[in-house]
Amino acid sequence: MLDIKFIRENKDIVIAGAKKKHVDVDIEKLVSLDEERLKLLKEIEDLRSEVNRVSNDIARDQDPALKIQLIEEMRLVKEDIKAKEEKMKELMGEWHKLMLEVPNMPDISVPEGKSEEENQEIKRWGEQTRFDFEPKDHLELMLNLKMVDFDRGVKVHGFRGYYLVGDGVKFSFALWNYASDFFSKKNFSLIMPPAIGKKNIFYGTGHLPAGVDDLYWTQDNDGLIATAEIPLMAFHGGEVLSEDELPKKYLGFSPCYRREAGAHGKDVKGLIRVNEFFKFEQLILCEANHDTSVKFHEELNRNFEEFIESLGLPYRTVSACGGDLGRGHVKMYDVEAWVPREEKYRELGSASYFHDFQSRRCNIRYKDKDGKTKYTHSLNATAVATPRILVSIIENYQSSDGKIRIPEVLKPYMGGKEFIG
RNA sequence: GGAGGCGUGGCUGAGUGGUUGAAGGCACCGGUUUCGAAAACCGGCAUCGGGGAAACCUGAUCGUGAGUUCAAAUCUCACCGCCUCCGCCA
Numbered sequence: 426m427l428d429i430k431f432i433r434e435n436k437d438i439v440i441a442g443a444k445k446k447h448v449d450v451d452i453e454k455l456v457s458l459d460e461e462r463l464k465l466l467k468e469i470e471d472l473r474s475e476v477n478r479v480s481n482d483i484a485r486d487q488d489p490a491l492k493i494q495l496i497e498e499m500r501l502v503k504e505d506i507k508a509k510e511e512k513m514k515e516l517m518g519e520w521h522k523l524m525l526e527v528p529n530m531p532d533i534s535v536p537e538g539k540s541e542e543e544n545q546e547i548k549r550w551g552e553q554t555r556f557d558f559e560p561k562d563h564l565e566l567m568l569n570l571k572m573v574d575f576d577r578g579v580k581v582h583g584f585r586g587y588y589l590v591g592d593g594v595k596f597s598f599a600l601w602n603y604a605s606d607f608f609s610k611k612n613f614s615l616i617m618p619p620a621i622g623k624k625n626i627f628y629g630t631g632h633l634p635a636g637v638d639d640l641y642w643t644q645d646n647d648g649l650i651a652t653a654e655i656p657l658m659a660f661h662g663g664e665v666l667s668e669d670e671l672p673k674k675y676l677g678f679s680p681c682y683r684r685e686a687g688a689h690g691k692d693v694k695g696l697i698r699v700n701e702f703f704k705f706e707q708l709i710l711c712e713a714n715h716d717t718s719v720k721f722h723e724e725l726n727r728n729f730e731e732f733i734e735s736l737g738l739p740y741r742t743v744s745a746c747g748g749d750l751g752r753g754h755v756k757m758y759d760v761e762a763w764v765p766r767e768e769k770y771r772e773l774g775s776a777s778y779f780h781d782f783q784s785r786r787c788n789i790r791y792k793d794k795d796g797k798t799k800y801t802h803s804l805n806a807t808a809v810a811t812p813r814i815l816v817s818i819i820e821n822y823q824s825s826d827g828k829i830r831i832p833e834v835l836k837p838y839m840g841g842k843e844f845i846g
Numbered sequence: 847g848g849a850g851g852c853g854u855g856g857c858u859g860a861g862u863g864g865u866u867g868a869a870g871g872c873a874c875c876g877g878u879u880u881c882g883a884a885a886a887c888c889g890g891c892a893u894c895g896g897g898g899a900a901a902c903c904u905g906a907u908c909g910u911g912a913g914u915u916c917a918a919a920u921c922u923c924a925c926c927g928c929c930u931c932c933g934c935c936a
Contacts, residue, residue: 471905473904499916
């Protein structure tokens with residue numbers, strides 16, 4: 426959520442920002458609605474002020490006739506207030522709806538573009554893996570090695586259902602333990618959040634209102650989290666932190682549930698796009714300063730790149746274009762790993778920053794050194810998402826006999842074994 | 847799931863319809879005192895909006911939301927949360 430004052434005073438910037446993100450929202454309407462809101466607010470408050478004043482007079486005054494007269498007068502004023510409040514309620518409903526739709530402003534460095542096709546490559550690391558044999562895809566490899574069972578997965582969950590079995594499970598644990606150690610060394614505190622959350626927390630990160638159909642809902646109107654980012658942001662919701670406890674760095678680990686409602690026909694096979702998976706997520710709350718946000722954004726992204734490098738996966742980093750950014754994002758990098766069979770880079774995770782867009786919605790503030798209360802900035806980035814990352818590891822580390830060489834750094838977590846299979 | 851109790855400022859704790867944004871205490875900040883400190887004494891100390899250059903004026907806030915009333919921390923209803931007991935359970 427943006428500050429209405431900012432929107433009011435920088436209408437043109439906000440309109441341009443929304444346009445860059447290809448978000449259709451009527452800023453002109455919001456601003457004129459806000460003018461109306463302030464005018465009505467003033468009227469209501471003046472009337473209330475009168476009621477307050479006269480009510481005190483009534484309490485003090487001893488003359489019963491005068492009392493009755495004042496009470497009668499106030500009854501009329503009350504009716505006036507009621508009518509105006511009714512109007513206000515209506516107006517606020519629309520005002521709020523519009524406010525939630527206003528996207529955060531993308532950074533000037535964000536490339537123009539409508540969809541992910543126009544994301545801009547900013548870095549490449551490693552040689553694209555080539556084989557002197559016909560490489561298999563992860564599906565075939567993992568099925569042969571009995572790491573995954575899709576037939577029974579679909580039988581049980583339906584479309585996008587899967588079981589991880591045997592070494593598929595072991596490999597996941599290895600990655601989780603490795604990630605936990607790797608990021609803990611970078612001073613992130615481990616958290617396992619609730620995966621079921623009350624509806625309001627989903628507004629905090631910006632997953633609502635736009636993403637209703639992508640989330641799962643329980644009969645109690647709670648939602649299943651799509652990422653640990655959601656409960657991690659809610660963690661300090663409503664709190665006022667002090668500046669010296671910032672930055673807060675958290676490494677959340679949680680199951681993630683996504684309906685992938687808008688993705689029918691996309692990635693229908695394999696482990697790239699599934700309805701439930703596990704993810705370690707980096708999250709930072711820091712002081713409200715653009716340069717600080719940028720610094721931590723680069724740091725988060727670099728952490729993730731280092732992690733991928735340590736696994737020896739060739740990757741590229743792209744800067745997401747305006748149209749590919751979520752509403753709350755100021756800027757986002759995607760890290761994409763090389764998938765040999767498809768001969769293309771596929772997303773492994775992303776790093777984003779939000780300025781105070783999320784903190785404002787979550788009401789996370791801090792007292793700065795001058796004692797002023799401000800909204801923190803927030804950032805987050807993937808640490809590792811399984812089973813998606815298995816796709817690129819399995820395909821890049823395959824040998825001609827269908828075995829999978831285990832990446833050096835994971836060996837200690839796989840009981841020292843060299844190969845799967 | 848059943849029964850009961852509770853929710854007031856950073857903490858504690860008064861307050862059951864009328865100048866109560868809220869007594870008292872603790873904590874905190876400033877001052878007096880002191881070589882310095884403690885103690886004592888004096889003063890200050892909620893948040894978020896609106897108007898204003900400012901002084902200041904004004905609205906809202908006692909878990910949340912609605913209602914009754916000229917007037918609500920106080921009365922009514924719903925919801926949320928916490929505690930105790932019973933049931934169920936990894």
